[in-house]
Every structure is written in structure tokens, then in C-alpha cells.
Amino acid sequence: xxxxxxxxxxxxxxxxxxxxxxxxxxxVRFKDDAPKYVRGGPDGVDHWEYQGQQTGNVGLNAVxxxxxxxxxxxxxxxxxxxxxxxDLELRVKDMDANGVLASMCFPTFAGFNGMSLAxxxxxxxxxxxxxxxYNDWHIDELAGEHPGRFLPLAILPxxxxxxxxxxxxxxxxxxCHAVSLPEAPYGVGLPAFxxxxxxxxxxxxxxxxxxxxxxxxxxxxxxxxRPPNFMIDNLIILAPQLSAIVATDLILAGTFRKFPRLKxxxxxxxxxxxxxxxxxxxxxxxxxxxxxxxxxDEDITPSELWRRNFLGCFITDPxxxxxxxxxxxxxxxxxxxxxxxxxTWPRSPETVWDELQRVGASDEDIHKITWQNACRFFSFxxxxxxxxxxxxVAGLRATxxxxxxxxxxxxxxxxRYFANA
Amino acid sequence: xxxxxxxxxxxxxxxxxxxxxxxxxxxVRFKDDAPKYVRGGPDGVDHWEYQGQQTGNVGLNAVxxxxxxxxxxxxxxxxxxxxxxxDLELRVKDMDANGVLASMCFPTFAGFNGMSLAxxxxxxxxxxxxxxxYNDWHIDELAGEHPGRFLPLAILPxxxxxxxxxxxxxxxxxxCHAVSLPEAPYGVGLPAFxxxxxxxxxxxxxxxxxxxxxxxxxxxxxxxxRPPNFMIDNLIILAPQLSAIVATDLILAGTFRKFPRLKxxxxxxxxxxxxxxxxxxxxxxxxxxxxxxxxxDEDITPSELWRRNFLGCFITDPxxxxxxxxxxxxxxxxxxxxxxxxxTWPRSPETVWDELQRVGASDEDIHKITWQNACRFFSFxxxxxxxxxxxxVAGLRATxxxxxxxxxxxxxxxxRYFANA
Numbered sequence: 143x144x145x146x147x148x149x150x151x152x153x154x155x156x157x158x159x160x161x162x163x164x165x166x167x168x169x170v171r172f173k174d175d176a177p178k179y180v181r182g183g184p185d186g187v188d189h190w191e192y193q194g195q196q197t198g199n200v201g202l203n204a205v206x207x208x209x210x211x212x213x214x215x216x217x218x219x220x221x222x223x224x225x226x227x228x229d230l231e232l233r234v235k236d237m238d239a240n241g242v243l244a245s246m247c248f249p250t251f252a253g254f255n256g257m258s259l260a261x262x263x264x265x266x267x268x269x270x271x272x273x274x275x276y277n278d279w280h281i282d283e284l285a286g287e288h289p290g291r292f293l294p295l296a297i298l299p300x301x302x303x304x305x306x307x308x309x310x311x312x313x314x315x316x317x318c319h320a321v322s323l324p325e326a327p328y329g330v331g332l333p334a335f336x337x338x339x340x341x342x343x344x345x346x347x348x349x350x351x352x353x354x355x356x357x358x359x360x361x362x363x364x365x366x367x368r369p370p371n372f373m374i375d376n377l378i379i380l381a382p383q384l385s386a387i388v389a390t391d392l393i394l395a396g397t398f399r400k401f402p403r404l405k406x407x408x409x410x411x412x413x414x415x416x417x418x419x420x421x422x423x424x425x426x427x428x429x430x431x432x433x434x435x436x437x438x439d440e441d442i443t444p445s446e447l448w449r450r451n452f453l454g455c456f457i458t459d460p461x462x463x464x465x466x467x468x469x470x471x472x473x474x475x476x477x478x479x480x481x482x483x484x485x486t487w488p489r490s491p492e493t494v495w496d497e498l499q500r501v502g503a504s505d506e507d508i509h510k511i512t513w514q515n516a517c518r519f520f521s522f523x524x525x526x527x528x529x530x531x532x533x534x535v536a537g538l539r540a541t542x543x544x545x546x547x548x549x550x551x552x553x554x555x556x557x558r559y560f561a562n563a
Numbered sequence: 564x565x566x567x568x569x570x571x572x573x574x575x576x577x578x579x580x581x582x583x584x585x586x587x588x589x590x591v592r593f594k595d596d597a598p599k600y601v602r603g604g605p606d607g608v609d610h611w612e613y614q615g616q617q618t619g620n621v622g623l624n625a626v627x628x629x630x631x632x633x634x635x636x637x638x639x640x641x642x643x644x645x646x647x648x649x650d651l652e653l654r655v656k657d658m659d660a661n662g663v664l665a666s667m668c669f670p671t672f673a674g675f676n677g678m679s680l681a682x683x684x685x686x687x688x689x690x691x692x693x694x695x696x697y698n699d700w701h702i703d704e705l706a707g708e709h710p711g712r713f714l715p716l717a718i719l720p721x722x723x724x725x726x727x728x729x730x731x732x733x734x735x736x737x738x739c740h741a742v743s744l745p746e747a748p749y750g751v752g753l754p755a756f757x758x759x760x761x762x763x764x765x766x767x768x769x770x771x772x773x774x775x776x777x778x779x780x781x782x783x784x785x786x787x788x789r790p791p792n793f794m795i796d797n798l799i800i801l802a803p804q805l806s807a808i809v810a811t812d813l814i815l816a817g818t819f820r821k822f823p824r825l826k827x828x829x830x831x832x833x834x835x836x837x838x839x840x841x842x843x844x845x846x847x848x849x850x851x852x853x854x855x856x857x858x859x860d861e862d863i864t865p866s867e868l869w870r871r872n873f874l875g876c877f878i879t880d881p882x883x884x885x886x887x888x889x890x891x892x893x894x895x896x897x898x899x900x901x902x903x904x905x906x907t908w909p910r911s912p913e914t915v916w917d918e919l920q921r922v923g924a925s926d927e928d929i930h931k932i933t934w935q936n937a938c939r940f941f942s943f944x945x946x947x948x949x950x951x952x953x954x955x956v957a958g959l960r961a962t963x964x965x966x967x968x969x970x971x972x973x974x975x976x977x978x979r980y981f982a983n984a
Contacts, residue, residue, distance in 0.1 A: 210852045212853070364788075367750060369757065369812055373815055373854070373856070376811055376815055379840075380807065418803075418835025418880070418882050423800060426800055431632065433794065435794070458846060460838075
């Protein structure tokens with residue numbers, strides 16, 4: 143096997159929602175109530191407006207192609223971005239150029255898990271309609287019009303338990319096998335995962351309909367008190383470390399006792415902490431047997447539960463890959479994170495190949511990690527629309543020799559954008 | 564090499580302070596002002612009184628020898644404890660029976676890092692005297708009367724920067740090379756480590772006098788918001804995961820730019836998270852070069868800084884040991900944690916030997932991890948008072964064939980205690 147033979151399915155990327163996303167998906171009589179994209183002038187930053195207020199962020203951390211010294215975490219408008227961030231056809235070209243066969247895209251202005259939309263909600267019934275329209279755009283337009291290139295991912299009206307159940311059922315019927323939820327709901331004003339009345343119906347629907355729950359990092363950062371003068375570096379470094387908190391909360395909430403077939407992906411959570419975490423949990427349940435903790439009705443260890451219910455997700459993770467057998471070789475999946483700063487685009491194949499070779503991964507391990515585990519977990523058939531041969535890094539890159547992946551400044555993008563406008 | 568040839572130096576154990584600890588160490592005119600040990604009746608729990616109020620805990624989690632179903636986290640009096648918890652001679656015998664040559668003992672009633680004493684302080688000048696008396700007991704009596712068996716560890720008057728400096732100088736002059744500080748001072752009402760006016764003089768004294776700083780887990784648990792119904796398991800599982808937060812805070816505070824020779828041990832922090840953490844930090848400083856983060860004045864990577872300044876400490880850590888080279892083989896040290904629930908006593912040699920064999924550690928690696936790294940880091944000569952041959956697991960256990968290490972109930976200890984009283 144060679145780098146060119148890699149097949150890459152990324153289960154964490156980010157779409158910058160295009161300005162016209164709601165046009166074909168809001169019911170006609172609510173069309174005027176959909177969130178609106180408001181363009182800034184040459185020096186302004188675009189924003190979305192919903193129910194009379196600014197909501198979410200147009201383009202947080204959408205730094206693809208920028209020189210590193212131009213990066214920041216401020217919101218940015220489309221004019222300064224690499225167009226592949228928000229233009230669906232160019233997004234696919236950017237995937238081709240990076241040898242990525244398929245991608246799962248988290249929202250931006252709506253919040254990774256729909257929380258930005260929820261926060262700016264005045265009329266909950268209207269937001270339920272907006273959430274459905276959002277999902278229809280994602281499933282029918284982003285994924286549907288680019289067959290085999292996107293794993294659909296839905297958001298839910300997180301403020302309403304029955305509304306979430308209804309939306310899970312609706313999107314599952316459309317072939318969507320993943321929903322994004324806040325990783326620490328009690329940290330954002332929602333009931334914790336052990337609130338059975340609130341979450342059980344949602345998890346039950348997900349379990350019954352083979353819909354995996356994606357918990358993306360970032361939502362739990364507010365859980366930790368930071369020192370008075372903390373820096374942005376603090377957040378960037380620690381965000382994936384907090385996935386251990388999220389996993390602990392979920393396991394201790396009894397979630398997998400109640401829903402033994404529920405699948406949970408810790409999106410962008412990294413994998414290097416998982417072996418350590420499972421060592422501790424495995425020891426804990428017998429060493430601290432006095433607490434009476436019961437993580438499952440079956441007689442299984444936490445490590446076995448992990449292999450049954452979880453998917454660990456990484457962008458680059460040399461130490462985690464070195465202990466892949468301890469984590470569970472069938473529970474690890476790769477991510478690209480385009481267009482965010484942690485992404486390895488446009489050299490993802492080189493980066494992940496190098497890491498896998500250094501830890502002596504077999505061809506079988508490589509295929510599991512770069513596509514097979516993700517496809518099984520999210521019930522996604524990668525070769526339904528494209529032969530396996532044409533789905534490799536070499537096969538995809540051959541179709542994208544015209545894509546310029548070189549470093550390009552914000553200013554250059556801006557000039558091009560307004561020249562084309 | 565065989566299990567019997569192991570040499571074990573544990574840098575994290577816990578002493579239950581004996582009732583008479585202050586008798587020989589408080590200045591005569593303040594003798595009546597020392598903390599007092601107040602015994603409960605047959606059904607009561609002992610406590611310490613200081614400045615008119617109850618302070619700290621007599622014996623938190625001192626579960627050695629108890630059947631697992633009798634464990635809990637409630638404070639317990641001496642009557643129910645294994646006597647090796649608080650009787651210095653019997654402590655040494657318990658170390659012998661477990662093949663442990665030397666031990667670093669953290670306080671109990673004073674708080675792992677002196678915080679319990681600080682919290683119950685009304686008269687700061689008096690507490691400074693108590694802290695010094697505490698340290699004199701630890702250095703002269705616990706360590707001094709059992710030569711070669713204890714690595715001395717001091718606490719500091721954390722509420723007073725010049726007072727801390729004075730105490731560092733005083734204990735260093737007595738041959739003490741370690742102090743215990745709160746791992747997240749801003750979480751317990753103290754200035755954060757980036758408060759130069761407060762901490763720089765302390766770190767300067769530690770650096771100049773070769774005194775390592777020990778940051779024991781537990782002190783940062785209050786930093787994270789927990790779900791409303793969280794269980795004790797949550798705390799037990801997560802405590803070491805938070806060491807990544809502590810290390811991040813300290814590194815980002817510029818501590819090692821200001822004090823490149825300062826040594827920091829993350830006591831009981833585990834090691835399985837460190838490879839993951841360093842992978843992320845190493846990538847962060849070049850990938851996020853835009854933030855301008857400067858962790859050291861020298862041109863070194865975070866991994867190199869780690870190897871220079873930190874000591875990772877573990878009790879049992881199979882996944883961490885598997886990536887010991889990635890963490891840094893010279894930066895890993897073993898702990899016993901007697902008499903707490905996470906301890907491997909009385910089968911520490913068997914446990915750590917088994918873990919080291921499973922990951923294929925060489926004899927050289929084993930010696931570094933079980934004693935050499937700790938002795939170098941804390942400037943401790945293990946064979947000054949005892950030949951290397953008599954310091955092995957076999958050599959020590961041969962002297963302790965009379966020690967009963969079998970499971971013994973709280974009730975049995977209580978009956979024996981009051982029968983002897």
C-alpha cells in the first residue's frame with residue numbers, strides 16, 4: 143500500500159453556510175422569517191440575522207489557505223475566505239485536491255450543534271421550522287446534490303425534547319444517520335444527559351433509527367474556570383482534553399445502560415487520551431466497587447463498552463495512534479477539519495500517512511482508521527456512486543490538478559471577491 | 564532482572580498526621596496555639612482544631628487494608644484505620660512489606676498543599692509558625708528519624724508570598740528539596756501562577772535552591788462545573804485528567820521562560836495524557852504561530868521543555884507506559900499512594916512489574932521509572948543509609964515477614980484500637 147492508495151473519509155469538517163441556503167427549503171409562508179445573510183461592505187464583516195438579532199458567526203476560524211500569521215479567531219465574512227469554505231462546488235474541488243472522498247460537515251452560523259440558533263430563538267415554533275429547513279438544505283442540497291461526497295449530519299431543536307424526537311425521525315427517514323448535540327448540555331443551560339425525561343426519548347429515537355450522536359468539542363470549554371488572564375492558546379490546547387469530561391458525564395449518566403446500542407462520536411475529541419481514560423475506568427469499576435457504579439446492564443468492562451458505543455475521532459494524533467490497539471482499532475476514525483486552523487488540508491494524505499507509518503500500522507489498520515470505521519459507524523456506503531479505484535487519494539487528486547492550494551492572503555481573496563461581485 | 568530486584572521509590576503517599584506531631588516542634592510560647600487533635604468516642608470521628616475551629620480532615624480516604632465494600636470518602640478517625648497510616652514506625656514496616664524503599668508523604672489534615680491550614684487561618688503570623696512546626700516535624704521526625712526512607716516535602720504559608728520565600732529558604736537549608744503547592748491557585752482564591760509579584764519570588768527561591776514544586780491532583784476539581792447530580796465516581800475518574808489543565812496554565816503563564824531550571828512534579832497526575840498533550844502543544848506552537856506564544860526563551864519545543872522541567876507521576880498507567888519514549892523516559896516516576904484507595908499497596912511490586920513487562924520495558928527503563936528519575940529530580944540519595952542490595956523488593960520484604968497485610972475490616976481495627984487504648 144502507498145500513500146496514493148489511501149481512502150479518506152473525514153467525519154469532521156465545517157461548512158460556512160452559503161447566503162442562499164434557505165431559499166429552496168423554508169416553507170413559502172415562512173420564507174421572510176428565515177435567517178438572513180447580511181453582507182458587510184468592503185471593510186465590514188458579514189453576519190446572519192434571525193428574529194431581529196445577529197446570530198452565530200459567519201465564519202469562525204475559517205483560515206484555509208491563509209498564511210499562518212494572518213490567522214485569528216475573529217469572525218470573518220465570505221469576502222476574505224477561500225471560496226471552498228462556502229461554495230459547495232468549490233468545496234468538493236478542495237476535497238478532491240486533498241484526496242478526501244467524503245466529508246461530514248458541521249454547521250457554522252447555526253452553531254456546531256445548533257446552539258447558536260437556539261440561543262437567538264424568540265419563537266420556538268419558528269426555530270423548529272428553521273432547523274428542518276437547515277437540515278433539508280444539508281441533506282438534499284449539500285449531500286444530495288453531491289452523491290457519495292458528504293455524510294449527512296442534522297441539527298436538532300435542542301430546547302424541546304419532543305421536537306428533537308420528531309426531527310430525528312424526520313431526518314432518519316431521509317437517510318441521515320448522524321445528529322450533532324451539545325457535548326455538555328448542562329453547561330449551556332440545558333438539562334444534563336442524566337435527565338431521563340428530556341433525553342431518553344431523543345436517545346431512544348437515535349438508537350432505534352440507527353442515528354449516531356456527534357458531540358463536537360468546544361461546547362464544554364465554558365465548564366472550566368480559567369485563570370484571569372488566560373489566552374486563546376489555552377482554549378486551543380485544552381479543548382480536546384475536555385472530551386474525557388464529556389465521556390465521563392455520558393457514561394456515568396447511565397446512558398448506555400438505558401441505550402446499549404446508542405452510538406456516540408466524540409467529534410474532534412482526539413484519541414490520545416482514550417487509552418489513559420479506559421485504563422482508569424477499567425480499574426475504577428472493580429477497585430471502587432463500593433460506589434456501586436453500573437455502566438451497563440451487561441457484564442462488560444468500560445473498555446468493552448467503549449468499543450461497543452463510541453467512536454474516537456482525530457485529526458493528527460501520533461501518541462494515540464501508537465496505542466491504537468489499547469483504544470480499540472475499530473473505534474478510531476480520521477478527520478480533516480477543513481477549513482479550520484487545526485486542519486491538515488491540503489496535505490492531509492501526507493500527514494496521516496506519515497503518522498500511520500511511524501507507528502507501524504498495517505494496511506488493514508490504515509483502512510479501518512481512514513474510512514472503514516467511519517463508514518460502518520455512520521452507515522455510509524462510500525462506493526455507491528464511485529468505484530473504489532476512483533475514490534483513492536490518487537484517483538481524486540487526478541481530477542483536481544487545476545485547484546490552486548497555495549498560500550493566499552485574506553487581502554487577495556477580498557480583491558478577487560469584490561472583482562467578481 | 565526479576566520482580567524481586569525492583570527498587571521502589573514512591574513520590575506520592577499520604578501521612579495521617581499523628582496526634583502528637585506538634586509537641587516537639589512548636590516554639591514553647593506558642594505551644595498552646597498549635598492545632599490540637601481531638602479524639603471522638605467509640606462512635607465519633609476524630610478531628611483537628613485550630614484557632615477555634617475544626618480544620619482539614621483527620622483521615623480522608625485512608626482505606627488501606629479495608630475490604631473494598633467498606634471504602635468511602637468520608638473522614639475517618641484513627642481508630643478505624645490501619646495503624647501504618649499514622650504510626651511512623653508501622654508506616655515503615657508497611658513500606659517494607661510492600662518492598663518500598665523510600666516515600667514522599669503529602670499531608671492530610673493540613674491539606675495536600677497546606678490549603679486546609681490556610682483556609683482555617685485567622686492569625687496569619689501564627690499559621691506561619693504552625694507551618695514551620697509542621698515542616699520541622701516532617702523533616703526532622705518523619706524523615707530525619709528514619710534515614711533514607713522518606714523524601715522530605717514541605718508545605719508553605721500560601722497566603723503570603725514573602726512568607727513562602729522565607730519558608731522555602733528555611734526548609735532548603737534543612738535539606739528539603741520539595742514543596743507542595745496548590746495545582747490551580749486561582750481556583751482556591753489565590754493569585755494565578757502568572758501573577759509575577761506573588762509567585763516569582765517563590766519560584767525564584769525554588770529554582771535557586773533546587774527545590775522542586777509538587778502539584779498534587781485534587782485541587783483543581785473545583786475548576787470544572789459538574790452536572791447537577793454528579794457522583795463521587797466522576798471526581799475519582801476525572802481528577803488526573805485535569806493535570807493537563809494545570810500543566811497548560813503553568814506553561815502559558817510563562818513560568819519556564821522566567822525560571823528555566825524550575826522543576827515541577829505533577830503528583831498523582833498520571834502519565835497517559837502526556838503524549839497526547841505534547842503532540843498537541845508541539846503542533847500548536849508552529850501551527851498557531853500567529854498567537855505569538857513563547858513558552859521558553861530558548862528555542863525549544865514544548866516536548867523538550869517538558870523533559871527539562873516536568874516530572875510525570877503514575878500509580879498504574881498501562882497506556883502511558885506504552886508510549887514512555889514519546890513522553891520522555893527520564894520524566895516518569897512511580898507512586899504508591901498509600902493509604903488511599905488508588906494505591907496498589909501491598910502488591911505494588913507485582914502491579915508495576917506486570918505493567919512494565921507488558922510494555923516490554925528494558926531493565927534500564929525500569930530502574931529509571933521506579934527510582935532513578937525520582938531520586939535525580941528530588942536530589943535524593945537512596946543508598947546513603949542502606950546498601951542497594953538491601954534496598955530491593957526482596958531485601959525489604961525479607962525484613963517484614965511479620966507484617967500482616969491481609970484484608971481487615973474497620974470494625975476489627977476499631978476493636979483493637981480501643982483494646983490497646
